[in-house]
Amino acid sequence: EKAYSPYSDYKVGAALLCKDGSVYTGCNVENASFSVTNCAERTAFFKAVSEGEMEFEKIAVVGGNAEDKAPVDYCSPCGVCRQVMAEFCQPDFKIILSGGELHQIYTLSDLLPLSFDQSNLN
Ligand code: THU
Numbered sequence: 001e002k003a004y005s006p007y008s009d010y011k012v013g014a015a016l017l018c019k020d021g022s023v024y025t026g027c028n029v030e031n032a033s034f035s036v037t038n039c040a041e042r043t044a045f046f047k048a049v050s051e052g053e054m055e056f057e058k059i060a061v062v063g064g065n066a067e068d069k070a071p072v073d074y075c076s077p078c079g080v081c082r083q084v085m086a087e088f089c090q091p092d093f094k095i096i097l098s099g100g101e102l103h104q105i106y107t108l109s110d111l112l113p114l115s116f117d118q119s120n121l122n
Contacts, residue, residue, distance in 0.1 A: 003027040003040070005066060012040035012063035012075050016048055019055035024048040041081040045088060058094035059085075060103075072100045082112040 003011035005028055012028040026043030038046075041061060048056070063075025074097040077085070085093060091109035109115075 001027075003066075004029045006030060007032070007034065007037075009066045010063060011066050012061065014040040014044040014059055014061045016041075016044040016059045017057040018048060018053045019057050020053070022048075022053065024051070024053070039078055039081050041077050042084050045081075045084055049088065054088065056089050056093060058096060060096040060098050062098040062100075072098070074099050074104055077111065082108070083115070086112055086115040086117045 001011070001013070003013065005011050007030050010028070014026045016024045016026070018024070024044045024047045026040045026045070026047060028037065028040045029043060030037045040063070041059060044059065045056075061075050061077060062072055064072035076097060077095065085095070085108050089108050091107060093108040095106045095108060095111060097104040097106070
């Protein structure tokens with residue numbers, strides 16, 4: 001509901017559950033310079049990390065067009081958000097795509113196989 005998406009009219013919300021039980025939510029925040037846009041998932045992660053959270057259990061994502069009664073889509077995290085998840089989460093981190101009544105559940109390794117991460121730099 002708080003998404004700032006005047007350009008796409010596509011609202012996304014994410015709820016990130018940390019291992020200590022706390023939940024950080026995020027929405028997409030767009031910008032006239034499109035590449036500056038921040039996705040809901042990254043908003044949630046960056047809020048959490050900036051508060052000192054480093055251990056994450058799962059994330060739920062919901063998205064759809066801004067019309068009040070429009071059906072929700074399965075909003076699959078973009079590649080940049082997947083890469084951010086790979087920075088902070090284990091391969092079995094769960095990603096729940098919420099379609100309202102129905103959900104699809106994946107792991108991070110389902111959505112980002114063969115990821116480039118910290119281990120590549122050691
Ligand atoms: N968006 C997200 O917030 N999360 C995703 O996983 C995919 C896309 C946002 C970015 C932009 O504000 C709008 O959806 C359309 O791409």
